[in-house]
Amino acid sequence: MAGVDQSLVADLPMFAGLAPEQVDQLLQEAQSVRYPKGTNVFQQDGDAHSFFILLHGHLRVFKLTPDGQQVVVRFVSPGEVFGVAMAIGRTTYPATAQAVVDSIALVWPSAAWPRLVATHPGLAVNTLQTVGSRLQDAHTRVVEMSTEQVERRIAHAVLRLVRQSGRKVEAGVEIDFPITRQDIAEMTGATMPTVSRVLSAWESQGLVAGGRQRIVIREPHKLFLLAEGLPD
Amino acid sequence: MAGVDQSLVADLPMFAGLAPEQVDQLLQEAQSVRYPKGTNVFQQDGDAHSFFILLHGHLRVFKLTPDGQQVVVRFVSPGEVFGVAMAIGRTTYPATAQAVVDSIALVWPSAAWPRLVATHPGLAVNTLQTVGSRLQDAHTRVVEMSTEQVERRIAHAVLRLVRQSGRKVEAGVEIDFPITRQDIAEMTGATMPTVSRVLSAWESQGLVAGGRQRIVIREPHKLFLLAEGLPD
DNA sequence: CTGCCTGTTTGCCGTGGCGCAACCAAGTCC
C-alpha cells in the first residue's frame, strides 16, 4: 500500500541477489504497520497470517510453557525477517512477538509467500540462510545450557545482545533497548534473583554498569574471557 | 555414479513436488557411500564438501566443546537430509556426524548445491521446511532445559527417540539403534550417573526395560504423562 | 508533590543433581 522507500531495505540480506525492480515488486505487496510498545505483533499458536521485516524498534520473542513460564527465544532488531512460520511449514506461530519499544514493520500476507518464492527463488535461498543461522544460534544455546554454569551463560547472553544491539556510549557499550533481569533470566534458564546477583557482582568489579532496564558493558573483553571460562 | 533406485527416495520430503525425471537427474549426480559403524561421515569444523541423504543406518550428530565435552545435537534416521552446511551459508560443518551402526548415504558435492537449487527451486523450499522443523526442535529443547528438571527432560528425550526411531516389539516399543546412557545424558544436559538412576527408577516401576545399549518403553503413555509433569 | 507500580537487591534456607569413585556385568577379542 504505502510506498516504502527502497533505500531502506534494498541492502537487507533477505533481498540479496535480487534486482532493484524485483525488490520494488515485493515492497508493493507489503504494508508498513506501527506496533506501540507492549503490543503483540503476533501470538503463539495464533494463525500465521503474515510474515514481517522489522523496520524500526525492537521485539521480544518468547514462548509460553503450559505452566505459564516464559522463555525468551530472541530479540528482533531492525532489518531482520521474523514470523516466517509459513515458510517453514507451519500454520500457526510457534511463539509470541512483543514490541519492547514502539516499532514499525513491513507486513506481507503469508498467503502470498508461495507465489513470491515461485517468482523470486532467491527469497527461499535467503530465508534458508536466515533460518539456518538461527538454527546455529539455538544449538549454541543448547550447548551452553548443557555444559556451562549460570555465570558463563549469562555472560554469553549479554555478549550476544551486545553484538546484535550494542550502542557505543562513553562508558562502554550499552544494549540499546530496555531489558530487564527477568529477560536475561528467561534467556539463560536462570532465575531472576540469580541474574541480579551475578550482575551485581560484575558491577562491583567494574565489569558492567546497571540501571533500571539498562545494561552498560564497560569491559567487553574481560566479559568475553569470563564467558569463555578463562582465568582473569 | 552407481544408479540409485528412484523408488528408494522418490517419496522423501526433500524431493516433494519434483517430477520423477527431476529426481532422476538429481540422483545421477549423487554417489552412494558406505560408512562402517564408528566412522565419521563428516567432522566438526571440517570443510563442508558434501551434503547427504541417509539411506540406511543411524548417525549420531554431536558438538564438541573447547573443553572436550560432547553434546548430542540429534540422531539421523534413514530418509533424512543432513550435512546441509553449505545451504545455510556455512563453509564448515558445525558438528560431527558419526555412524552408530553400519550406514549408507547418498552424497552430493556441496559445490553442486547452488546449481541444483537454481535448476530445481523446490529443493530450497523443501530444505527450508526441514531446517525449519529442526529449528523448532532446537527451541523446544531450549524451553525444556530452561523450565524442566532432569527426569522430565529425559522423558521428553526418550519419547522423541521413540517417535523418530521406535520399533514395536512384544514388550512395547524399542529404540532401534544402540544408544548409551551417556548419549541420553548428552542429549539432556544431565550426567551419565543421573540418567542411569532415572532409568533404573523407571525400570523398577515397570515403565521401561533396559539392557546394554538398549531401551524398551513398556508404558509409553505413562512416560508421556511423566514428561508433561502430570500426576500419575 | 505524593503514591503506586514495576523492577531490583539481598538474605536465608533447602535441595536437586553433579562429581567422584568403586564395583559390576556383558560383549568381544585372541
Next chain:
DNA sequence: GGACTTGGTTGCGCCACGGCAAACAGGCAG
C-alpha cells in the same frame, strides 16, 4: 575360555542455584 574393554549401577558428600520473601528505588500518573 579367559582377559580386556566398554557400558552400567550405586553410594556418598557437597555446593551452586532455586524458592521465597522482605525491603528498596526509579519513574510515571494523577
